[in-house]
Amino acid sequence: MKQYDILVLGAGPGGYVAAIKAAQMGAKTAVVEAGELGGVCLNVGCIPTKTLLKSAKVYESIMNAEKYGIDIKDKNSVAINLDAMVKRKNQAVRRLTSGVKMLLEKNGVDIYKGFGEVVDKNTIKVNDEILNTKNLIIATGSSPMIPDIEGIKESFEQGYAVTSTEVLDPKELPEHLIVVGAGTISIEFATLYNALGSKVTILQRSPRILSGIDKDLSEAMAKVLTKKGVKIIYGVKHKKFEGNKIIVEVNGEEKTFEGDKILVSLGRTPNLKGLEKLNLETDRKGIITDERLRTNIEGVYAIGDINGKHLLAHVASAEGIIAVENIMGKDSKMSYDRIPSCIYSFPEIATVGMTEDEAREKGYDIIVGTFPLSANGKALAEGDRDGFVKIVANKEYGEILGVHMMASTATDMIAEGVMTMELEGTLEDIARGIHPHPTLSETVMEAAHLALGSPIHTLK
Amino acid sequence: MFEFKFADIGEGIHEGVLLKWFVKEGDTIKEGDSLFLVETDKVNAEIPSPVDGKIDKLLAEVGDTIHVGNTVVIIDDGSGAGDITRGIEIKQEPLSEEEKGAGVVGEIEISSEVIESSDEGKQEEKEMKTKVLATPVARKLAKDLGIDINLVKGTGPAGRVMKEDLHEYKKKNEGIIESKYIKETNVFAQPLGDTFLKPEIKREEIKIYGEVERVPISRVRKTISENMVLSKSVIPHTSVMDDFDVTELVKLRTEQKNMAKEKGISLTYMPFIIKALTIALREFPVFNSSFDNIKDEIIYKKYYNIGIATDTPDGLMVPVIKEVDNKGILEIGKDIETIVEKARTKTISLEELYGGTFTITNYGALGSSYGVPVIRYPEVAILGIGKIDKKPVVLNDEIVIRHMMPVSLSIDHRIIDGGDAGRFLLRLKELLGNPMLLLLS
Numbered sequence: 001m002k003q004y005d006i007l008v009l010g011a012g013p014g015g016y017v018a019a020i021k022a023a024q025m026g027a028k029t030a031v032v033e034a035g036e037l038g039g040v041c042l043n044v045g046c047i048p049t050k051t052l053l054k055s056a057k058v059y060e061s062i063m064n065a066e067k068y069g070i071d072i073k074d075k076n077s078v079a080i081n082l083d084a085m086v087k088r089k090n091q092a093v094r095r096l097t098s099g100v101k102m103l104l105e106k107n108g109v110d111i112y113k114g115f116g117e118v119v120d121k122n123t124i125k126v127n128d129e130i131l132n133t134k135n136l137i138i139a140t141g142s143s144p145m146i147p148d149i150e151g152i153k154e155s156f157e158q159g160y161a162v163t164s165t166e167v168l169d170p171k172e173l174p175e176h177l178i179v180v181g182a183g184t185i186s187i188e189f190a191t192l193y194n195a196l197g198s199k200v201t202i203l204q205r206s207p208r209i210l211s212g213i214d215k216d217l218s219e220a221m222a223k224v225l226t227k228k229g230v231k232i233i234y235g236v237k238h239k240k241f242e243g244n245k246i247i248v249e250v251n252g253e254e255k256t257f258e259g260d261k262i263l264v265s266l267g268r269t270p271n272l273k274g275l276e277k278l279n280l281e282t283d284r285k286g287i288i289t290d291e292r293l294r295t296n297i298e299g300v301y302a303i304g305d306i307n308g309k310h311l312l313a314h315v316a317s318a319e320g321i322i323a324v325e326n327i328m329g330k331d332s333k334m335s336y337d338r339i340p341s342c343i344y345s346f347p348e349i350a351t352v353g354m355t356e357d358e359a360r361e362k363g364y365d366i367i368v369g370t371f372p373l374s375a376n377g378k379a380l381a382e383g384d385r386d387g388f389v390k391i392v393a394n395k396e397y398g399e400i401l402g403v404h405m406m407a408s409t410a411t412d413m414i415a416e417g418v419m420t421m422e423l424e425g426t427l428e429d430i431a432r433g434i435h436p437h438p439t440l441s442e443t444v445m446e447a448a449h450l451a452l453g454s455p456i457h458t459l460k
Numbered sequence: 461m462f463e464f465k466f467a468d469i470g471e472g473i474h475e476g477v478l479l480k481w482f483v484k485e486g487d488t489i490k491e492g493d494s495l496f497l498v499e500t501d502k503v504n505a506e507i508p509s510p511v512d513g514k515i516d517k518l519l520a521e522v523g524d525t526i527h528v529g530n531t532v533v534i535i536d537d538g539s540g541a542g543d544i545t546r547g548i549e550i551k552q553e554p555l556s557e558e559e560k561g562a563g564v565v566g567e568i569e570i571s572s573e574v575i576e577s578s579d580e581g582k583q584e585e586k587e588m589k590t591k592v593l594a595t596p597v598a599r600k601l602a603k604d605l606g607i608d609i610n611l612v613k614g615t616g617p618a619g620r621v622m623k624e625d626l627h628e629y630k631k632k633n634e635g636i637i638e639s640k641y642i643k644e645t646n647v648f649a650q651p652l653g654d655t656f657l658k659p660e661i662k663r664e665e666i667k668i669y670g671e672v673e674r675v676p677i678s679r680v681r682k683t684i685s686e687n688m689v690l691s692k693s694v695i696p697h698t699s700v701m702d703d704f705d706v707t708e709l710v711k712l713r714t715e716q717k718n719m720a721k722e723k724g725i726s727l728t729y730m731p732f733i734i735k736a737l738t739i740a741l742r743e744f745p746v747f748n749s750s751f752d753n754i755k756d757e758i759i760y761k762k763y764y765n766i767g768i769a770t771d772t773p774d775g776l777m778v779p780v781i782k783e784v785d786n787k788g789i790l791e792i793g794k795d796i797e798t799i800v801e802k803a804r805t806k807t808i809s810l811e812e813l814y815g816g817t818f819t820i821t822n823y824g825a826l827g828s829s830y831g832v833p834v835i836r837y838p839e840v841a842i843l844g845i846g847k848i849d850k851k852p853v854v855l856n857d858e859i860v861i862r863h864m865m866p867v868s869l870s871i872d873h874r875i876i877d878g879g880d881a882g883r884f885l886l887r888l889k890e891l892l893g894n895p896m897l898l899l900l901s
Contacts, residue, residue, distance in 0.1 A: 397601065399596075399597045399623075424595030424597040424598060424622060425595070425596055425597075428596070
């Protein structure tokens, strides 16, 4: 019987990172994966969506080339090769997943392919093989949540209703895509298919899209999408699915929407199958963990989507490292108040920390600085003027509580906010740091100046 | 395996020189057996083993300077090899003055290797730094809370002080820190030990105009110098002086000397002075207090421990006689003898050097008459005793010969005024002028 110090269940961005870290810290480590190495993130999440979005971006740029002084005589000759796009996406995925395999092997982690069933907290069964472990890290992730709506099952069986997984491998471009839900995933696919020329309709239950992020950002994004022709219907009650149709209630009226595909994107559900024997404490979101990623069972940790705290790859990775450090006797804690999150829409959205409303609700006396991209040289040069940077700071010391931005490269710019918060930095620090010119990053500095009450490149 | 780390053996001790090993590798030892002898700036101390076991490895050599926190010896206590640390070496590099952090608790040097044993993967932090690592918010917060950030243990990466650490520190020291402005030198706000003021002086190279010899000062000398700087920079001193007519006391002592000798005590004037002092201190409690200038409060001490400034071959030491108010004159006399001897032979325990509430310095023993004694921080007064001499004195309009004892009293003028000092001296004068009062009190 194989004996391990640490066994990781699931090799997504949480699991594989935890396994590498564990091996590096000297623990005998194994990882068990039922699907593909890299989990949702590498195979059917972060990476493939970004690959397709890039293709869409290129297409959009070509179609708008005259904006930059380039005339295309016959736009009809510009064709989308969907197969090639998907192939390119698959190549990127393959490269990364094989990279993960190589990293695990080189670090001396044993990989078991198969569904890991928990016999007890020290015993895992994979393909009739019994593995013994001193510590268990559960990193089994999540799956798209399919709500219990009349006709939805049949609609899936008929291939009209799809989840984010299927929608990554389109055989043909849907003429009309209906997106049920308006979270990050919904908005990214709405952006993707809208850029590729599909008609997109978003059906949203609440009165705004992206309800988790700063209000100004979600309003700005709604505006951008609407301008590009995406239809957003708010206050929707889903009644039933009928093949390629969805019947809803809006403002007391019954309405029917018909599309080629209906993307069901209403959140995700934790993958708890195979863990039943552990008697873990769970709630609606997943396994309950503390800031050290401990569960209610001694020696059992849960990281990533399975604990339902933040369904983000980078959180899973960070939690993986923290969990391993705790197992190895180092007292480490997760800080959940500085977690960046990104939306790869056009333009991108990126946020970290508290929203303006959250900060006010928590009773902070805050100052806010919002600087528009339209006042930034690089944004004008590139012709991407939509967006802004908003900094929320504590009035007392100017401590940064949150940074929220919408810009063409917001996802790469947010790291400045993350790092400043990690170092408990202040508006003063951001404002004094010399930001290179011309860059979009200057907008972060300008927002800080603005919050301090002395903006240089805008008027108060 | 048990890593024996040199621990703080008492207030203010943070390093010492290893003088002698009592064990060698392979020896079997019992809990309580002495491991080694260490010379600190106060005493020589034998350090006992906290566990039974076998000496696995000695990590320091005779003559090495060991710091609090250094692993000095590894003892195989049967706890298994899983806990062994990997080849820790005590690295000793002399610190330059500039490198020494002011106000950090002990300058702990650690090995360059991170010790990651399975039961304690905690990385010790280097505490030798000129500037404490702290986040901008933590710095602002410290300023606002009136906390000296140098005193706060940082939990961030590389020991960075985070805002949370300040909240923790404040919680721990609740009731100590309230003032918005704290002098970095205030002992009350600081952890025990190693809290000496380092005044901002422009350090200039001393110009030399001829042949010289440079001799490094001893540890004791260094401690004295730091203590003196602290006292004189924090306490606004003033002194009052007087001559006490102690003719009656001289007579009493002469009469009782032999009786004491039979009991093995050589009776000096000191026990009488201490007895008189105890009575006066009870009547003037402010002289037995400390001044907490953070909370703006006076800490009146209800215990009477008298320090005796003692001239030893290594320099000044102040052993303390505890609870003098519960002791008779002979007992005090015996205590003085014992403790002064211990101080001179460096066999005194740390406990016997701390806890003083008032100090006496007897420069009369060396023939001097008056002085301006330096108060021992955080005490608030010190009594200097000069040499008792026969002097012509006018008594009832007649010149008579009397035994006179010159006395100098230095006070902390922040909380004691000249009037109090005068009254305190008068009471002492009365008590020592009429020793029967001492016996009857």
